[in-house]
Amino acid sequence: MSGTGRIHSIETCGTVDGPGLRYVAFFQGCRLRCRYCHNPDTWELGGGKEITVEELVRDVLRYKSYIKFSKGGFTASGGEPLLQADFLRRLFKQLKEQGIHTAIDTTGNAGIAGSGGTGNSSKTSDNSNNSNSWAAFVEIEKLLCYTDLVLLDIKSLCPDKYRALSGWELEPTLELARYLNYKQIDVWIRHVIVPGLTDSEEEVDKLARYLTKFSNIQRVELLPFHKIGEYKWESMNLPYSLKDTPEPSDETMKRLKEIVERYGLVC
Numbered sequence: 001m002s003g004t005g006r007i008h009s010i011e012t013c014g015t016v017d018g019p020g021l022r023y024v025a026f027f028q029g030c031r032l033r034c035r036y037c038h039n040p041d042t043w044e045l046g047g048g049k050e051i052t053v054e055e056l057v058r059d060v061l062r063y064k065s066y067i068k069f070s071k072g073g074f075t076a077s078g079g080e081p082l083l084q085a086d087f088l089r090r091l092f093k094q095l096k097e098q099g100i101h102t103a104i105d106t107t108g109n110a111g112i113a114g115s116g117g118t119g120n121s122s123k124t125s126d127n128s129n130n131s132n133s134w135a136a137f138v139e140i141e142k143l144l145c146y147t148d149l150v151l152l153d154i155k156s157l158c159p160d161k162y163r164a165l166s167g168w169e170l171e172p173t174l175e176l177a178r179y180l181n182y183k184q185i186d187v188w189i190r191h192v193i194v195p196g197l198t199d200s201e202e203e204v205d206k207l208a209r210y211l212t213k214f215s216n217i218q219r220v221e222l223l224p225f226h227k228i229g230e231y232k233w234e235s236m237n238l239p240y241s242l243k244d245t246p247e248p249s250d251e252t253m254k255r256l257k258e259i260v261e262r263y264g265l266v267c
Contacts, residue, residue, distance in 0.1 A: 003053055007025050008026040008047065011026075018149055021072035022074065022103070023075070028042055028048030031109050031110075033168075036192060038232070074100055076102075080109060082110030093146050101149070103151060104147055106151070109172045149185070151187075152187050153190045154190070154191055165198075184216050189211060192224075193224050193253065194242070195252075208220070208263040211263070219266040224253055226247055227247070
């Protein structure tokens with residue numbers, strides 16, 4: 001049980017991580033090692049600043065009038081917020097008591113399902129993996145009782161490509177998607193368009209067709225790859241494999257958007 005969490009940074013007037021003006025907290029810690037991550041400094045679990053639920057709630061309430069006027073709210077981003085699910089549940093419970101809309105920006109990779117990956121986790125027995133997975137699911141299930149919206153990042157529907165892009169497994173993301181649909185929690189799907197990797201018409205068509213199975217998808221966001229975080233990789237002496245990859249053209253983004261919309265999805 002945790003009344004404290006670790007936060008990397010805060011954005012008090014976010015406009016792209018959910019509806020309205022958002023107070024966005026970037027949580028510290030992530031299992032994935034995405035090749036296009038623009039916040040690699042959020043990866044390590046022990047980094048960032050320690051903060052209590054009460055401290056964070058007090059700071060959010062300073063902006064409550066702006067949040068309410070714009071029909072905005074609070075978004076937990078990262079890093080991977082679900083790695084701090086107990087802290088986030090306590091936080092969301094207090095925010096909901098204040099009438100503040102809550103959202104989570106997540107890949108779903110927080111121990112709900114699957115095991116392995118190419119991250120830094122140590123090897124454990126199957127029984128231990130199953131126990132940890134179940135415990136993580138229980139915490140996330142309780143958290144979702146106080147969650148209004150999930151921004152779910154699906155990097156690829158191809159397991160091999162997902163692993164190559166992120167160093168982890170696809171299945172936890174899809175399991176969370178199925179659970180969110182079962183609970184009828186609103187979802188915005190996010191898919192990053194990386195030239196040469198995730199920008200093919202076949203890839204986007206497959207994703208759009210898959211999403212028609214769900215009745216809780218409010219919109220699909222196709223996000224163009226960018227290099228805003230490249231300098232962080234360099235400062236951390238990390239090899240940046242996409243240095244020579246261009247950003248997708250406006251024409252490409254328009255064409256892929258049209259594919260998604262053919263399936264009756266808001267894009």
